Amino acid sequence: MGEIKLKVTGMTCAHCVRAVTKALEGVPGVIKAEVSLQPGAAVIHGEADLQALMAAVTNEGYHAEVQT
Numbered sequence: 467m468g469e470i471k472l473k474v475t476g477m478t479c480a481h482c483v484r485a486v487t488k489a490l491e492g493v494p495g496v497i498k499a500e501v502s503l504q505p506g507a508a509v510i511h512g513e514a515d516l517q518a519l520m521a522a523v524t525n526e527g528y529h530a531e532v533q534t
């Protein structure tokens with residue numbers, strides 16, 4: 467199982483965290499997404515398309531970039 471890390475900016479509260487988590491877990495191939503507010507980050511477990519993950523975050527109104 468793979469693990470993808472994203473930096474997520476724009477989240478301000480627990481509601482944002484839930485919205486991003488739900489969006490990421492809705493992407494095909496994602497088994498579980500762990501999103502944290504401080505620092506803004508997401509760890510995605512599964513095998514999912516990176517562009518689809520980033521688009522899911524963007525569609526919720528937040529910004530995602532690959533965390534190396």
Ligand SMILES: [Cu+2]
Nearest residue numbers: 478479481482
């Ligand atoms: Cu919020």
